[in-house]
Amino acid sequence: MCSQKKNFTIGIELLRRMIKIRLTEETIAERYSEWKMRCPTHLCIGQEAVAAAVGLALRKDDFMMSTHRAHGHYLGKGGDLNKMLAEIYGKATGCSAGRGGSMHLIDKKVGFMGSTSIVGGTIPVGVGLGLSIKLREKDQVSCIFFGDAAIEEGVFYESVNFAVLKKLPVLFICENNLYSVYSPLKVRQPAGRKIYQMVQAMGCPSDQGDGNNAMEVYQKVSSAVAFIRKGEGPCFFEFLTYRWREHCGPNFDNNIGYRTEEEYLSWKDKDPICSLESHLLEQFPVSRKEIEEMQNSIHLEIKKAFEFAENSHFPQPQEATTNLYAGELT
């Protein structure tokens, strides 16, 4: 395939994944006030490019670990939408059988090994998956997503150190969206220090990129994945991006004072989906109508997934006390 054609295919697939993530998150936001999705829910609207591009750059059998803000990562990796929504609705058909909710997703069929809510908590677990890949002599990659706050936890440094020491096949992806809840970077990390440079100094090849440019993220991550697959050790990326809505929940909150409407609008101007759309329309033989058709079919898929989630049955209350230990007799 010539590279122009290949870029087109990739661009369209990135757009499809991003639109799917965006529309899913927007529907969750719209319907959250029905009070049927009864769990803390962290939306990633505005940050879809990293999730889609990293997911696409990886193979299905590569591993992924994620955080409290995991919907995009899960869908980007090809996770089952029905099961994710059913999980958020607390249903028995959910990907974690209703035990985990939005913050604890899993879809092992596509290598999505789990997301959890404790900041930094999945970083060493992802490195452990990397260790297992090396021990089993496979060419998989273990990808770990985390936010800019996670690099403030000691476990981050301990994990990177071990991954570098043992040259483990680990892809560290830091989505720097400038905030941890309502706390801007400047009250948490020294001004002027670059996260990726610090990690570079730890001996881990590192780079920074525009997290709202899906093609750029895809290119950078793809070459890193090839490098990691060859057994060259871990890589680290810091992608700059921005969450549009409140930290947790469905609303906008630029009015409460921790950040400005102007800042939000300046990032909204860099909407990763609009940018990719214009890029594709300018560079490739695709029409707005075709993109709209794609949107419509995704809309339909999401509508059906919500129906699936709503129509699924709840787990029986007594089921809360099963599956404590592996191998238990049932």
Added chain:
Amino acid sequence: MMRCLTFVKAINEALVQAMEIDKSVICYGLGVDDPKGIFGTTLGLKEKFGEHRVFDMPTSENAMTGIAIGASLNGIRPVMSHQRLDFFLLAMDQLVNNAAKWHYMFGGQSFVPITIRLIIGRGWGQGPTHSQSLQAWFAHIPGLKVVMPTTPADAKGLLLSSIFDNNPVIYIEHRWLHNLEGDVPDGDFRIPLGKAKKLRNGNDISIVSMSYMTIEALHAVEILEKQGISCDLVDLCSLKPIDLAMVFGSVRKTGRLLALDTGPGTASIAGEVIARVSMECFGNLKQAPQRLAIPDFPTPTSPSLTKVFYKRAEDIVRVVGNMLRKNFQEGILGNLRNCSHDVPGAWFKGPF
């Protein structure tokens, strides 16, 4: 003078007063100076006392606990606040290996006057990692003090005492108490650590409880009263040191014990209460003590799975009924609550 305050406001007032009384009191934690101010408990502190004494922190729970210890060794009284107990688990090393034993292992030369506020979540899908009730862990560690206030007045009085205590104190709040209203004395009002409170006097059974479970117990006691059963209700307030004298006194009077706990049953505070009562008041017991706690399982997220997971007033009524061999008629519970089981009241609109 008494005023009616919420639990949140009572904590806020205690923090303000502690910082006014003693310039060495500082207050930090994730989000203490953000627009929400830890559910309102730390609002206004930075404006009053400045950014040197009130500040946000990196997401570095373990280091920031060690830093509190170090500062306290040189005369600072740090108050750390964590929006969930679960997040603080990263700091167990500094807490257990350093804070708890510093005074003892250096022969009493130094002391560690730090206060750590932890909030237990419940309902609205807080699930396995946002709702753990691990008070027993802390109470298990020699050298720590542990308190769990129930009423707004206790929240204020115990917080002031915790801050001015010369030892590490784990101060545990239950999220479902935050909106509770009650009379709170103004001024420098302190409640001594290690003292329980008798909330109801009765002769048929002793109910020993803590934190949010005490609210459920109050409802249960009222229902039981109408059925002719009078309960002695002890709210522990402090779990370490624990006021066993009041518990023993109560059991010696009633001859029956039901111990409640917000956490899982095995190795729980309720288990400790039963053990000590069995050791000290065996001859007074008319029957085996009972315990009501959550199952020894992680908390599930789905609202359908939390329905029977958590224990409520109706469960207390049932257990007491069984103990006293009473057959209650259907409907004695009346209309206990006007909202879904997974929220504390209509005021709670999710998500956190």
